[in-house]
Amino acid sequence: MTILDQLAGYAKERVLEAKKKMSFEEMRRQALGLPKGSFSFEQALKKPGMSFICECKKASPSKGLIAPDFPYLIIAEEYEAAGADAISVLTEPKWFLGKDEYLKEIAATVSIPCLRKDFTVDEYMIYEAKCLGASAVLLICAILSEEQLREYGNICDELGLSALVEAHDEAEALKALRAGARIIGVNNRNLKDFTVDTENSRRLRELIPPEVLFVSESGVKTGEDVKRLREMGANAVLIGETLMRAEDKKKKLAELKGSL
Numbered sequence: 001m002t003i004l005d006q007l008a009g010y011a012k013e014r015v016l017e018a019k020k021k022m023s024f025e026e027m028r029r030q031a032l033g034l035p036k037g038s039f040s041f042e043q044a045l046k047k048p049g050m051s052f053i054c055e056c057k058k059a060s061p062s063k064g065l066i067a068p069d070f071p072y073l074i075i076a077e078e079y080e081a082a083g084a085d086a087i088s089v090l091t092e093p094k095w096f097l098g099k100d101e102y103l104k105e106i107a108a109t110v111s112i113p114c115l116r117k118d119f120t121v122d123e124y125m126i127y128e129a130k131c132l133g134a135s136a137v138l139l140i141c142a143i144l145s146e147e148q149l150r151e152y153g154n155i156c157d158e159l160g161l162s163a164l165v166e167a168h169d170e171a172e173a174l175k176a177l178r179a180g181a182r183i184i185g186v187n188n189r190n191l192k193d194f195t196v197d198t199e200n201s202r203r204l205r206e207l208i209p210p211e212v213l214f215v216s217e218s219g220v221k222t223g224e225d226v227k228r229l230r231e232m233g234a235n236a237v238l239i240g241e242t243l244m245r246a247e248d249k250k251k252k253l254a255e256l257k258g259s260l
């Protein structure tokens with residue numbers, strides 16, 4: 001079983017537990033009772049040039065503990081002050097040491113859109129994301145059927161949330177497109193074996209029509225990386241570890257933007 005299967009399996013267990021605390025009907029009712037979102041995440045990615053999605057992540061399955069000290073609100077505020085266009089917040093608790101509260105508090109504090117970075121395996125998690133204040137959710141092609149991608153995309157549309165649809169190879173990118181994805185994220189890290197290859201973005205960019213927003217995710221370390229990804233047509237980069245390990249996040253983000 002791959003780590004992705006384990007993450008998805010555990011997410012299903014988490015949903016079962018969550019439904020005991022608040023039923024599906026109640027979560028849905030609360031989410032639909034909130035003002036509809038304005039698709040602010042995709043708007044933020046539409047600006048000319050490269051957009052930066054900066055990630056709050058305490059740990060990961062490939063790197064273990066990244067930030068023992070995790071002042072998440074300060075980090076999020078630093079990202080915003082440094083000119084991030086959006087913030088990605090891990091809520092997966094077991095491998096990424098995330099929490100729903102991190103997202104809730106960050107979304108209530110910053111004015112840029114927040115992505116709920118989790119392993120969406122049930123509609124419940126989309127309504128929950130809305131209630132937590134997210135502007136976007138992650139849908140991973142490798143763990144969802146085409147029909148689920150379409151259905152979940154429709155729920156996002158109803159709530160005014162954006163869906164970042166993650167693909168790792170050609171077949172997944174085509175599946176995302178057939179399901180109507182407006183934002184496709186290509187994960188440069190293979191979640192099956194953790195190898196990183198930013199050239200993956202180049203191969204897949206060619207398959208994806210220019211009007212579909214393209215996010216290059218993972219393994220971005222330098223301004224040179226960002227420049228290369230921009231040249232291959234990425235609209236945004238999603239950067240976690242490099243920023244999480246930087247003492248001065250503002251300086252690091254400026255460096256990453258530097259060679260543009």
Ligand SMILES: O=P(O)(O)OC[C@@H](O)[C@@H](O)c1c[nH]c2ccccc12
Pocket residue numbers: 055057117118166187217218219220238239240241242
């Ligand atoms: O820390 P990195 O290498 O900059 O990567 C960030 C982000 O892309 C990564 O956390 C990620 C990409 N896709 C995911 C899916 C689930 C959880 C996490 C991820």
